[in-house]
Amino acid sequence: MNADSPRILMLSPRQCSPATSGAKLRELYLARSVGEWGELFLAGFADERAGEPRRADLQFCRDFRYVPKPPSYRPSQVIRGVVGKWPLPILNYTSPALVEAAEGMARELDFDLIQLESIHMLRCERALRARGVRAPVVYNWHNIESELMFRYAETVRSPARRIYASLTARKLRRMEGEILGDALGHVVCSEREREMLSRIAPKARIAVIENGVDCDAFAPDEPVCEAAPRSIVFVGSMDYFPNAEGTVWFAREIWPKVRERLPHLEFVIVGARPTPAVLALRELPGVAVTGTVDSVKPYYRRALAAVVPLKTGGGTRLKILEAMAAGSPVVSTPLGAEGLAIQPDMDYLPAGGDSHELWVRHLVQLASYAELRAQLIGRGLRTVRARYDWRSLGKQLVETYRGWLVRP
Numbered sequence: 001m002n003a004d005s006p007r008i009l010m011l012s013p014r015q016c017s018p019a020t021s022g023a024k025l026r027e028l029y030l031a032r033s034v035g036e037w038g039e040l041f042l043a044g045f046a047d048e049r050a051g052e053p054r055r056a057d058l059q060f061c062r063d064f065r066y067v068p069k070p071p072s073y074r075p076s077q078v079i080r081g082v083v084g085k086w087p088l089p090i091l092n093y094t095s096p097a098l099v100e101a102a103e104g105m106a107r108e109l110d111f112d113l114i115q116l117e118s119i120h121m122l123r124c125e126r127a128l129r130a131r132g133v134r135a136p137v138v139y140n141w142h143n144i145e146s147e148l149m150f151r152y153a154e155t156v157r158s159p160a161r162r163i164y165a166s167l168t169a170r171k172l173r174r175m176e177g178e179i180l181g182d183a184l185g186h187v188v189c190s191e192r193e194r195e196m197l198s199r200i201a202p203k204a205r206i207a208v209i210e211n212g213v214d215c216d217a218f219a220p221d222e223p224v225c226e227a228a229p230r231s232i233v234f235v236g237s238m239d240y241f242p243n244a245e246g247t248v249w250f251a252r253e254i255w256p257k258v259r260e261r262l263p264h265l266e267f268v269i270v271g272a273r274p275t276p277a278v279l280a281l282r283e284l285p286g287v288a289v290t291g292t293v294d295s296v297k298p299y300y301r302r303a304l305a306a307v308v309p310l311k312t313g314g315g316t317r318l319k320i321l322e323a324m325a326a327g328s329p330v331v332s333t334p335l336g337a338e339g340l341a342i343q344p345d346m347d348y349l350p351a352g353g354d355s356h357e358l359w360v361r362h363l364v365q366l367a368s369y370a371e372l373r374a375q376l377i378g379r380g381l382r383t384v385r386a387r388y389d390w391r392s393l394g395k396q397l398v399e400t401y402r403g404w405l406v407r408p
Contacts, residue, residue: 005038006112006405009135011102012044013093013120015066017053020272020292021237022318023142026189026211027117030140033394034115034401035060041111043102045069045095049273063105067097082164086123087171089145093120099127111135112405113184118142119175136184138401143313144193146172151312152241173200180204185404187397190339207400210340211318212390218297218325220381229304231266232258232363233328235296235319238274238289242313246336250309251281254359259286261364262304270299300326304373305366308336309351309359320348321388324380329373331362341387347379 016027034040039062046052046066058064072092081088102124114137116125125137149169153162180186180201187209188194194206234250236243247269255267265286269278272292281287293299300306306323310333320340323330330337330348337348344350349362366373 006401007039007109008034008041008113008115009102009106009111009133010034010040010042010044010115010117011098011121011124012042012117013069014117015044015047015050015053016042017057018050020050021240022211023117025318026142027140029212029214029390030209030394030397032060033391033398035062036394037398037401038112041102041105041109043067043098043105044117045093045098065101065105067095067101069093070095070097081168081171085171087168087175089149089168089172090120090122090175094123096127099124099131102128103131103133106133113138113401115140119145119172119179122175122179136405137182138184138404139179139186141186141188141193141197143189144176144196146170146176147196148313155245155312177201185400187400192339205404207397209393209397209400210388211321212388212393213318213321213325213384215325215385215389218300218322220301220327229265229367230302231268231299231304233268233270233299233303233306234308235270235299235306235322238269238271238278238291240313242310243271244275244278246309246311246333248277248281249311250307250359251284251287254309254356255284255287257356257360258363261360262367265304265367268299268303270296296322297326300328303328305329305331305349305363307359307363308332310336321384324348325384325388327377327381329366329376330380331359331366342380342383347383348376 010031012027014024016024019025019028031040040060042061042064044066046068077088077091081091112135114125114135116137116139118141146169149165149172153165153169156162156165177200180197185205185207187207189211191208194208197204197206234247238244251267267287269289270293274289274291279289282289300323306328308317308320308330317336320330320332320337331351332348333352334350342348351358351362
């Protein structure tokens with residue numbers, strides 16, 4: 001192996017370009033750094049709604065191949081998820097076509113490292129190993145999937161879904177224990193997640209590479225405090241359950257009270273593939289739902305604040321980092337800010353998921369006190385530029401991999 005130009009195979013459950021979600025952004029920017037260091041080969045599932053990725057957007061890959069994603073939640077899969085070894089989230093991403101695409105790139109080359117974008121790719125990696133494609137494996141954990149499922153089970157109303165989610169969470173936890181012991185290493189998004197996984201497998205090699213933001217791309221075009229705020233904004237993929245759940249709750253429970261105090265503002269929900277429940281929010285006074293947009297930056301620029309009213313989910317939220325990099329103050333639940341090295345009442349304003357009055361108070365204060373808004377904007381900009389720029393995080397990942405390959 002050439003330590004300065006290794007060959008890396010990356011298996012992904014998604015198409016990272018165009019990058020329209022937090023998971024795609026993390027994958028795209030970190031893959032770019034890995035591809036600039038070594039020779040990167042990427043295999044994943046195509047996103048038919050996004051269209052084929054442009055070669056120019058993936059020029060850091062020596063080769064990339066995307067195949068159709070297999071149908072999810074088929075009755076036979078659901079039954080297997082109940083009675084079989086493999087939990088449904090892994091069965092949904094089991095694909096002979098993806099294995100064949102990855103094996104095709106491996107036929108003429110030996111890989112030095114296989115990077116799996118989450119536990120979803122476990123069965124595909126096992127199938128490749130059975131076909132003789134072998135290399136040290138690293139997992140990039142976008143979330144701790146069992147934690148997501150346990151949290152979902154605690155909040156879902158349907159008894160049947162609650163039971164199924166709890167069963168799936170337990171199976172995922174067992175799978176996570178297996179891969180923590182088997183792989184060369186693991187990359188997580190926060191120190192909190194590293195500590196959680198270390199309790200499961202104290203001897204596992206785990207590195208923290210935080211989520212980030214392209215600070216140059218989001219840099220404000222002018223002093224942001226001079227702009228007259230016209231909205232409150234939420235940004236995120238709107239087919240993702242925690243985003244949809246939190247947005248619907250905020251729009252129906254909090255927004256009417258905010259609008260009574262700040263009638264000149266609009267609540268703008270920005271994100272691809274809004275669910276029917278999210279689309280229905282357009283019927284509320286002062287609420288707009290945009291769907292997919294070319295750029296989220298103008299929406300941050302016009303906003304009094306970005307709100308993150310998340311009540312479920314896991315990982316760390318790129319939407320908070322993007323808002324800060326764009327010069328927008330953030331009001332978030334503690335869970336929404338979970339895993340980020342940001343301080344409540346300094347980097348962002350905290351509001352609990354059930355505290356209606358605190359949400360209203362924070363937003364009214366931001367509208368009333370320009371100095372408070374300026375302080376939050378300045379602190380947020382300094383924080384993301386010092387700690388969360390993707391270029392610096394990519395360099396940390398490369399150095400981590402270089403050390404792991406030299407000292408397996």
